[in-house]
Amino acid sequence: EVQLVESGGGLVQPGGSLRLSCAASGFTFSSYSMNWVRQAPGKGLEWVSYISSSSSTIYYADSVKGRFTISRDNAKNSLYLQMNSLRAEDTAVYYCARDLMVRGPYNWFDPWGQGTLVTVSS
C-alpha cells in the first residue's frame, strides 16, 4: 500500500524553527518528485515547495522562500521541510504529496499524507 506519513508538527513560538518529516512506503520513493502543501485552519490549499526525485530541482512559494528548506533522503525514503523564522501566518496543516507518475514533474498530487499541524503562537 502506498503511504505517506508526516510527523514533526507542534506548537512553536514566532521566530522559532521546526522540522517536518514525511515517511514514504509502498513505492519506489527515489523515482518520484515530492511536494509540501499547507492548509491554514478553515482556509484553502496553498502549495509550499517542490523537490525533484534527485533533489536537483527545488521550488518554493514566495511566502516561504528564504525561511523554509525542502530536502529528501532517498536512502531513508523520507522527505523533509525545515521551517525557520516561523510566523503566525505559517500556522497550518502541512501535507506531503507525491507526484502522480514517475519521471515527472507532472505535479498532479496523489497520494497525500494525513497532514501534521503546525501552530505558531506565543
Add this chain to the structure above:
Amino acid sequence: DIQLTQSPSFLSASVGDRVTITCRASQGISSYLAWYQQKPGKAPKLLIYAASTLQSGVPSRFSGSGSGTEFTLTISSLQPEDFATYYCQQRNSYPITFGQGTRLEIK
C-alpha cells in the same frame, strides 16, 4: 502568478442532482488543471488531472472538461459521499496554485 477562481464558492444540492463547478484561470494554462475532493479532517483526493483524465478508482459520475482559461468539473448524479469541498489546481507554471474551493452541501 496564475490565479484560479472557482464558482460558485458554495453550492447546495440534492442527492441525484447534476452539478457543475467552474474554474477560471487568469491566463491560459492549456490542459494543466486538476480537481481534488476534500472531506472535513481529511487530506485532499485527486479526482481528475490534465483537465479531463479520471484518476484510477474515481467513479465515472465525475468528469472534467475545458482548456485554456475555463474548466468545469461535473458530477452527473450526486451521491451522499460527494458532499465535500472541491479545489482546482494548475501546474502550468510555478508557483503551483489552487482555486479558493467550492463547498458542496446537502440541500
